[in-house]
Each structure stands twice: as C-alpha cells, then as structure tokens.
Amino acid sequence: xxxxxxxxxxxxxxxxxxxxxxxxxxxxxxxxxxxxxxxxxxxxxxxxxxxxxxxxxxxxxxxxxxxxxxxxxxxxxxxxxxxxxxxxxxxxxxxxxxxxxxxxxxxxxxxxxxxxxxxxxxxxxxxxxxxxxxxxxxxxxxxxxxxxxxxxxxxxxxxxxxxxxxxxxxxxxxxxxxxxxxxxxxxxxxxxxxxxxxxxxxxxxxxxxxxxxxxxxxxxxxxxxxxxxxxxxxxxxxxxxxxxxxxxxxxxxxxxxxxxxxxxxxxxxxxxxxxxxxxxxxxxxxxxxxxxxxxxxxxxxxxxxxxxxxxxxxxxxxxxxxxxxxxxxxxxxxxxxxxxxxxxxxxxxxxxxxxxxxxxxxxxxxxxxxxxxxxxxxxxxxxx
Amino acid sequence: xxxxxxxxxxxxxxxxxxxxxxxxxxxxxxxxxxxxxxxxxxxxxxxxxxxxxxxxxxxxxxxxxxxxxxxxxxxxxxxxxxxxxxxxxxxxxxxxxxxxxxxxxxxxxxxxxxxxxxxxxxxxxxxxxxxxxxxxxxxxxxxxxxxxxxxxxxxxxxxxxxxxxxxxxxxxxxxxxxxxxxxxxxxxxxxxxxxxxxxxxxxxxxxxxxxxxxxxxxxxxxxxxxxxxxxxxxxxxxxxxxxxxxxxxxxxxxxxxxxxxxxxxxxxxxxxxxxxxxxxxxxxxxxxxxxxxxxxxxxxxxxxxxxxxxxxxxxxxxxxxxxxxxxxxxxxxxxxxxxxxxxxxxxxxxxx
Numbered sequence: 001x002x003x004x005x006x007x008x009x010x011x012x013x014x015x016x017x018x019x020x021x022x023x024x025x026x027x028x029x030x031x032x033x034x035x036x037x038x039x040x041x042x043x044x045x046x047x048x049x050x051x052x053x054x055x056x057x058x059x060x061x062x063x064x065x066x067x068x069x070x071x072x073x074x075x076x077x078x079x080x081x082x083x084x085x086x087x088x089x090x091x092x093x094x095x096x097x098x099x100x101x102x103x104x105x106x107x108x109x110x111x112x113x114x115x116x117x118x119x120x121x122x123x124x125x126x127x128x129x130x131x132x133x134x135x136x137x138x139x140x141x142x143x144x145x146x147x148x149x150x151x152x153x154x155x156x157x158x159x160x161x162x163x164x165x166x167x168x169x170x171x172x173x174x175x176x177x178x179x180x181x182x183x184x185x186x187x188x189x190x191x192x193x194x195x196x197x198x199x200x201x202x203x204x205x206x207x208x209x210x211x212x213x214x215x216x217x218x219x220x221x222x223x224x225x226x227x228x229x230x231x232x233x234x235x236x237x238x239x240x241x242x243x244x245x246x247x248x249x250x251x252x253x254x255x256x257x258x259x260x261x262x263x264x265x266x267x268x269x270x271x272x273x274x275x276x277x278x279x280x281x282x283x284x285x286x287x288x289x290x291x292x293x294x295x296x297x298x299x300x301x302x303x304x305x306x307x308x309x310x311x312x313x314x315x316x317x318x319x320x321x322x323x324x325x326x327x328x329x330x331x332x333x334x335x336x337x338x339x340x341x342x343x344x345x346x347x348x349x350x351x352x353x354x355x356x357x358x359x360x361x362x363x364x365x366x367x368x369x370x371x372x373x374x375x376x377x378x379x380x381x382x383x384x
Numbered sequence: 385x386x387x388x389x390x391x392x393x394x395x396x397x398x399x400x401x402x403x404x405x406x407x408x409x410x411x412x413x414x415x416x417x418x419x420x421x422x423x424x425x426x427x428x429x430x431x432x433x434x435x436x437x438x439x440x441x442x443x444x445x446x447x448x449x450x451x452x453x454x455x456x457x458x459x460x461x462x463x464x465x466x467x468x469x470x471x472x473x474x475x476x477x478x479x480x481x482x483x484x485x486x487x488x489x490x491x492x493x494x495x496x497x498x499x500x501x502x503x504x505x506x507x508x509x510x511x512x513x514x515x516x517x518x519x520x521x522x523x524x525x526x527x528x529x530x531x532x533x534x535x536x537x538x539x540x541x542x543x544x545x546x547x548x549x550x551x552x553x554x555x556x557x558x559x560x561x562x563x564x565x566x567x568x569x570x571x572x573x574x575x576x577x578x579x580x581x582x583x584x585x586x587x588x589x590x591x592x593x594x595x596x597x598x599x600x601x602x603x604x605x606x607x608x609x610x611x612x613x614x615x616x617x618x619x620x621x622x623x624x625x626x627x628x629x630x631x632x633x634x635x636x637x638x639x640x641x642x643x644x645x646x647x648x649x650x651x652x653x654x655x656x657x658x659x660x661x662x663x664x665x666x667x668x669x670x671x672x673x674x675x676x677x678x679x680x681x682x683x684x685x686x687x688x689x690x691x692x693x694x695x696x697x698x699x700x701x702x703x704x705x706x707x708x709x710x711x712x713x714x715x716x717x718x719x720x721x722x723x724x725x726x727x728x729x730x731x732x733x734x735x736x
Contacts, residue, residue, distance in 0.1 A: 002482035022512060054444030055466065060515075061439045061507040062466060065721040066624045075639055077619050078726070079475065082438075082466040084445055090463055094475065101481035102386070123444040236459040238448060250459035257461075365448050368456075 004379055005099035006218035006225035007340040009038025009211035015174040015325035017116045018205040023058065024070035027110050030207035031071060034108065038211040039222040042072025045211070046104040051081040051091025051111040052329030053364075058117040071110060085134075085277065085364025086233075087111065088208070088332025089371035092360070093231045095212045096373070105214045111334075112207035113327035120203050120328065132192075135200055135280060137366060139192035141245040142282040146194065148246060151285065151300035153194065157185040159281040160199045160323060162309055167320025169310075169349035174204040174325040199281035199323075206327035208334045215379070226340035229357075229381065230261035231373040238366040245367060247290045254370040255291035262374040263383055267293045267359075268302075270383045271374070273315040273342055273352040274359040275335035279322045284308065287361065288316070291372075310350060318342065318350040332362030336373055343377040357381055389480050390604035390611035391732065393422045394700040396594035399561035399688025402497040403591035407436070407446070410593035411453030411493050418489070418597050422607050426455050429597075430485035432462035433476050435469035435492045436692050439507065442499055450493060468492060468657075469594065470695030470718030470728050474617045476598055486603035492693030493593035501589060501691075508721055510624055521659070522586060524626065524722045526578030529662035531631040533580060538665045540580050544571040546661040547584050547686060554683025561588050561688040585661040592690025594697045605736065612703040612732050616644030619718075619728035626723055637670035637717075640729040644715075651677045652711035655698035657719040658684050666724060667717060681705065695719070699730055706734040 011033030013026060021029070027050075035041055048071050055061050064073075064080040071078065079098075083090040088111045095109035125131015145151070164180045167173035177184075180198070188197040218225035234254035237243070255267075264270045276287045285299035293314070294302050302308060308316040317323070319338040322331050339360035341347040347355075361372045395417040397403075397410050411434075419426065432454055438446045447464050454460065465472050469492025476488040502520040509515045532538040545568055554563035566584075577583040597607070604611040620636035620643075623629055641647065654677050658664040664679065673679060680686075682701040685694050695718025702714035713733045720726040 002484065054438050055507075056438060056444040058511070059507060060511045061504065062437070062720065064467075064621075065508050065725055066510045066514075068621045068624050068725075069628075073621050074623050075620060075636065078621050079471060079619075080466050081463065082447065083464050084448060094463070097475075097478055097482065101478040103478060103481065233461055233463060234459045235451060235462045236456050237451060240457065248459075250456075253459045365445070368448075 002100040003102055004215040004227060005096045005212050006227045007210050007337065007375065008213040008218050008221045008225050009034040009040065010337045010340060011037065011209040012172045013206045014172050015204040015206035015327055018114065019116060023060065023114060024067060026114060026207045027067055027112050028070050030209035031108060031110050034209035034211050037223060040106065040211060044106055045072065045108045046106050047077040047098055048073045048108045049079040049081065049091055049095050049098065051087040051333065052113055053084065053087055054123050056118065056123050057120060058114050083364060083369050083371065085328060086332055086362040086369040086371040087364065088330050088334065089336050089360060089362035089373065090233060092210065092333050092336040093233060093371055093373060096228045096231055099212050099214050105217055107212045108209065109212060109333065110207060110209045111330040113329040114205045115203040115327065116205050135192040135195055138280055139195055141367065142194060142280065145246045145282060145286050149297040149300055154182060155285060155300045155303055156194060156199050156281040157182045159278065159284045159303060160185045163317050163321045163323040166310055166318050166350055167324035170320045172325065173320045174202050195280050201279040201322045201326035204325050204327040206325065206330055208330040208337055210337050224344045226343045226375040227379045229374050229376050230258050232258040232261065233371045236368050238368050246286065248367050250368060251290045251363065251370050252292065254372055258372050258374060268314055270357060271359050272355040272357050273318060275319060275321065275338045275361065276316055277322055277332060277335055277362040278317060279326060281323065284316055310352065315352045318347065318352055332371060335362055336360030340375045343375050387481050387483060388601050388613055389477050389598055390613045391596050391699065391703045392599050392604050392607040392611055393418050393597045394703055396559055396697055396700055397592045398559040399590040399592045399690050401561060401589065403495060407493050407495050408450050408453035411450055411491055414491065414593050414595035415454060418595055422597055429487055429489045430461065431476065431479050431488040432460055433472040433488065433490055435465045435467050435472040436494060437466055439504055440494050440496055440499060440691060468692050468695035468718050468720055470699060470730065471619065473696060473699060473730065474619060474728065477614055477617050480598065480600045486600045488598050489595060490598060490696065491595040492696040494690050494692035495591040496589045496691050497591050521722050522578045525660035525662060526581050528631045528723050529581050532662055532665055535632045537632050538662065540572060541568065542665060543581065543585050543661040544568045546664045547571055550680055550683045550686040553681050554687030557682045557687060559688060560683045561590055563683060563687055581660060581662065587659045587685045587689035590688050590690045592693055594693040594700055596696065596700060610707045612706045612734055614730060615733050616731040618643035619726065621726040624725060631723060632666060634666050634670040634724050634727060637667060637727045640727055641671055644729045644731045646671065646715060646729065646731060649713055651713060651715050653678045653681060653702055653705045653714035655680055655682060655701045656684060656717040657695055657698055658686060659689060661686065663724055695728060702732050706732055
C-alpha cells in the first residue's frame with residue numbers, strides 16, 4: 001500500500017542563458033544544492049529519475065546515459081520521463097511514486113533544459129521548418145477563451161506584469177524587467193494575436209532538483225519537509241472533432257482526481273497558493289477555470305480583482321512562473337518545487353504568508369498532458 | 385512486502401525491415417489485440433505507460449502521436465518514457481505497488497527504418513568528448529568484441545555460434561525478421577564488418593511494437609488462468625565513458641541480478657537483449673548462466689530488433705514460455721546505451 005512521501009531537499013540553478021556550464025555541470029549544480037538541503041550526498045540516494053522535453057532541444061539522445069556519472073547514478077537505477085511540457089511535473093510524480101511504492105527511500109529527481117543549445121520553436125513545431133511553435137498553437141484557443149468568457153483585453157497584460165513583478169523577488173528567475181507595467185506589455189510586439197512578446201515565456205537554460213524521501217527520511221531530515229499529499233496525471237488526444245481546447249476534459253479529470261485524493265472540496269479556499277504552468281499570460285485564467293478552481297468565466301475576474309497577486313487571497317505563480325523562466329523540461333518541476341518552497345516556508349522574498357497547502361501544475365503537448373501535485377506543511381492537513 | 389504483479393496478456397507485431405505506416409498503427413494493433421484477448425474495455429485500463437524514442441522518427445514530440453494508438457478518450461492516466469518499454473514495465477510495477485489500482489498497460493514501439501541508426505545513435509554518447517568522434521554502436525561493439533578476444537573470454541567462433549543458434553531458433557518464431565539455418569563454418573567465411581564482428585553478428589534494423597497488460601494479485605488471477613508473476617525487476621547503469629569500464633564485463637548486470645534474486649533458483653529460460661553476438665558472451669558471464677538455461681529461444685534481437693520495444697519483447701518471450709509450460713522460471717533482460725551501459729532484469733515465474 002502507498003506510504004507517504006515528501007520533498008526533503010530543493011535545488012535550482014539560475015535560469016538565464018548558461019554558456020558557462022556543460023549539461024553535466026548544470027544538472028550537478030541543482031542536484032548538489034538539493035542534496036545539501038536534504039542533508040545528503042549522492043551516496044545516500046537509492047534511485048535517480050530525470051525528465052526533460054525532447055532530446056532534440058540539445059541534440060543529446062537519451063541523456064540519462066551520458067549524465068549517469070554526473071548524477072552519481074553509476075551502479076544505481078536511473079529512469080527517464082518525457083511527457084512534453086508537463087514532463088517536469090510528471091517526473092516529480094514518478095519520483096514520489098518510487099518512494100510511495102516502498103521500494104526506495106531516497107529518490108533524486110532532476111529536470112533540465114538548455115535551450116541555448118538549440119532552437120526550441122523549431123523543435124516545438126515537430127522538427128519542421130515553418131512551424132507555428134507553441135504560441136501559434138495556443139493563440140486560437142486563447143481567442144476562443146476570450147470570446148467564451150467575455151474577458152477584457154487587459155487580463156493578459158495584467159498577468160504578464162504580475163508574474164514579472166513577482167520574478168523581481170526571485171533571484172533564480174531569468175527575466176528581471178525593471179518597472180514593467182501594462183503599457184510596456186501592450187506596446188511590445190504582437191507575436192500571435194492576442195499574445196504580445198511580453199505575454200510569452202522566455203527561452204531559458206537551467207536545472208531543478210528535488211530529493212523525495214519516505215516518512216522516516218522526512219521526519220529525520222535537517223529541514224522541514226513538504227508532504228506530497230496527492231498527485232494526478234491525465235492525457236487526451238491532441239485533436240478530434242468536438243474537443244474542448246479551451247477547457248480540455250483531461251485537465252478537468254486530472255483536477256478532480258487530485259482534489260479527491262487530497263480531500264479538497266473547495267480548491268479556491270482550501271489551497272493557499274498555486275504554481276500554475278502559464279507560458280502565455282492568458283493561461284492563468286484559463287487554468288483557474290480549467291482546473292475547477294473557479295467556475296467558468298470567473299477565472300479572469302479573480303485575476304482582475306488582484307486576488308492572484310502575491311498579497312492576494314489566492315496567489316498564482318509567486319515565483320514569477322513560466323512567464324519569467326522557461327527551461328522547458330524543468331519548468332513543471334519548478335512549479336512543483338516552488339509549491340513545496342511555499343509550504344516549507346523557504347520561498348524567501350516571494351513567500352506567501354501562512355502557506356500550508358500549495359498546488360504545483362504543468363501541462364504539455366496540445367494542452368493535452370496534465371500533471372499536478374498538492375504539497376502541504378503537514379502530512380494530514382485538515383480542511384474546513 | 386511487495387504486492388504480487390503478473391503479466392496477464394501479451395502482444396507483439398512482427399519485426400519489419402520497413403513498416404510503411406505510422407507507429408501509432410503498430411501500437412493500435414497490439415492494444416486492440418490485448419483488449420480482445422483479455423475481454424477488457426479501454427476504460428478498465430487504469431494506468432498506461434509507453435516507451436519510445438523521438439530521435440528514431442527524427443521528430444521532437446513524436447510520442448504524442450502514439451497516443452492515437454492507445455485510445456486516449458475519455459482521458460487516460462498515462463505516462464511516457466524515452467526508454468525501452470522494459471523500463472516502462474518497471475515503472476508500472478512500482479505504480480501498482482501503491483495499491484489503489486490493479487491493471488496497467490505497458491507499450492513499446494519504434495521505427496528505425498526512417499533514419500540511419502549509425503548516424504543517430506552516436507548522439508547517445510557524451511556530447512563533449514565522445515559524440516564529436518561519431519563513435520557509433522556498431523564500431524563500439526567491435527571494440528568490445530575485440531576486448532573479449534584479447535581477454536581470452538571469447539573467440540570469433542563463439543560469436544558465430546551465437547548467430548547460428550539464434551537464427552536457427554528464430555525459424556520457430558513467426559515474428560522474427562531474420563531466420564535461417566546457417567552453419568558456423570560458413571558464417572566464419574564472411575568478411576569483417578566492424579572487426580572482429582561480421583555483418584551477421586549485428587542485429588537487423590527493424591520496425592515494430594509490443595504491449596502487455598500487467599495486473600496485481602487477484603485481479604491478475606481473474607484475467608487469466610496462467611498468470612506469469614514478476615518476482616523481481618531492477619535496473620542499473622554503468623559509467624558512460626568506455627575508458628572507465630572493463631568492456632568484457634557488465635557490473636550493472638551483476639548488481640541487478642542480485643537485486644532481483646536471480647540466483648535464488650534455477651533459470652530455465654533467459655531472453656537477453658543481445659544486439660551484437662559478442663554481447664551474449666558478456667551477459668551470460670555476468671548472469672552466471674550455464675547449460676541448464678536456454679538462451680534466446682525466440683532468436684533474440686539478432687532475429688528482430690524493434691528498438692524501444694525490444695526489451696519488452698524479451699519479457700513477452702519469457703512469459704510465453706512460462707505460460708506454455710515450457711519453463712517455470714525465467715529472466716528477461718533489456719539494455720540501453722552503447723556497450724551494454726544500462727541493464728534491466730526481470731525474473732518471471734509461473735504458478736497461481
């Protein structure tokens with residue numbers, strides 16, 4: 001039967017362009033920081049799991065092979081996950097599963113991307129020239145959301161400003177844009193209507209790592225654990241007649257399964273903050289609705305009210321989110337570990353007051369892969 | 385205490401030199417086959433996990449199209465590894481240990497035909513030191529074979545005997561791509577290809593897919609009269625740098641063998657992921673197999689190598705021998721990376 005698991009160590013590199021370090025060096029920086037936080041060395045680790053988006057982004061095929069030495073994996077199991085943009089969260093969930101299974105007590109989870117090695121928009125177009133990239137895929141669905149919900153134009157700009165303001169408090173964030181405001185965003189070049197340049201995520205380099213431990217490991221570690229109280233994944237086809245691309249069923253099912261497992265009946269009030277995968281500004285209200293945090297057409301109103309700001313009632317992406325740093329394969333794990341940072345009280349200047357329960361989320365493909373977890377400061381949090 | 389998990393149904397396509405249609409279609413064939421043989425509906429599959437490789441298709445996110453073959457509607461609980469599907473089986477086994485679900489589908493698929501494997505696979509090596517040399521798996525396998533000869537652990541005749549036996553055994557395998565009764569002496573007359581290996585010492589280039597359904601405890605017994613139990617599954621990796629390794633041995637295989645309790649009982653059958661005949665020598669020694677174990681009765685990967693499914697096919701071949709009553713305990717082996725860098729073992733056993 002499943003036993004509890006917890007995040008007991010967290011490590012992150014800075015997410016700027018890293019021409020100064022190899023892939024080996026990049027993953028080691030994050031891994032060693034996570035091990036230090038957990039009071040461990042590589043020797044203490046039972047198994048390693050890595051995740052990243054397509055191998056073609058760096059041109060290294062099945063990188064768990066060439067990274068085995070750098071990650072202290074020689075003689076141990078090393079596992080590799082790839083579920084498109086959701087991969088970082090999927091990898092975290094695989095790590096949690098490995099501990100929950102009873103087989104492993106200490107699992108090192110590492111995700112990375114080094115976008116400066118390649119051309120992400122090419123890769124995100126399926127390796128074909130003249131592709132539309134991720135923004136080109138999502139923009140029509142965003143327009144559809146705006147039409148369905150009646151949201152005013154400034155919602156996207158507002159999310160872009162809010163996340164970049166949060167990023168100013170996060171030393172790891174790729175983008176630190178001084179004095180950003182609504183005018184700066186809406187006057188930036190139009191990329192894919194209605195998405196302006198500053199409503200899009202950057203191309204980042206970086207690695208993130210967590211150590212996931214059993215209950216025994218978590219209770220005896222040097223620092224506070226973040227208990228993983230629920231996780232869920234769901235996938236659906238990329239296209240078929242009648243598919244709801246604004247509010248995909250897989251996202252709804254995933255959220256329902258997640259909240260049920262966690263014992264959450266009112267996510268907006270029982271979750272203290274969320275790190276949602278928002279690579280384009282409009283996805284904040286779209287996922288608030290798509291994951292049942294608010295009713296339909298209410299997501300943008302929550303954003304508009306300021307509730308999703310760092311000092312609001314439901315802070316979204318206090319770390320600055322994907323809009324401020326996007327090492328693709330790591331971005332989902334960053335959402336998950338930033339949720340853990342909040343409930344451990346280790347989020348520094350972007351700490352949400354009294355965060356006890358937090359959501360980490362990622363999606364990928366044609367908004368068809370979903371992976372989420374809920375972490376909490378207590379193993380069995382009580383919900384009112 | 386681990387929860388008992390069994391292989392309840394298996395399916396594989398033949399190994400094709402060129403399957404001129406989509407990978408999803410190969411997968412769909414296997415999935416439909418499994419649903420028919422078990423009587424399960426898609427909705428009864430509680431977890432799906434697949435192994436495939438974008439690089440073989442030359443297309444980032446190629447795996448996304450593969451879910452068309454799974455049938456992901458209504459939405460499914462699933463995951464994907466950029467690894468051979470034998471590793472997907474290991475994750476499915478771990479997932480079933482949680483106790484909240486009982487039935488999982490494991491899929492492996494690959495099409496090597498669209499590309500030039502010898503140009504693609506060097507990208508598996510260290511990108512800074514090795515990859516610029518373009519050291520491909522065939523050349524590296526030649527170096528490993530020569531190291532075996534130099535160490536007195538094998539002869540060219542040993543390699544030829546592996547090939548002759550594998551091809552002969554493959555004549556009884558309807559899914560084999562290369563099957564023929566050939567004489568060792570004739571094989572030794574062939575020219576070298578990657579010295580001391582000859583072309584027949586290499587696996588063929590194949591397209592294909594495989595899938596299995598695994599289930600826990602009583603659910604497994606419900607679904608089949610002949611469950612094949614996974615008694616141990618483990619995988620380990622060696623250093624990526626050939627210069628740091630004794631190429632005539634496989635330390636990671638030794639560790640995995642201990643972890644799965646390989647030596648706790650006799651092994652009637654072993655299906656090993658032998659991509660080059662010389663690898664069989666390394667693996668036999670590392671696993672301590674003797675004459676009591678039948679090795680690669682299907683012909684093994686030398687008879688058909690649908691990359692990313694090949695390891696899972698080893699599990700299928702062992703499970704089928706056990707189901708048929710030809711063996712009671714067996715081991716399946718899968719490998720990833722050049723020079724047998726990463727190795728997985730799965731010990732299977734019959735019985736209610």
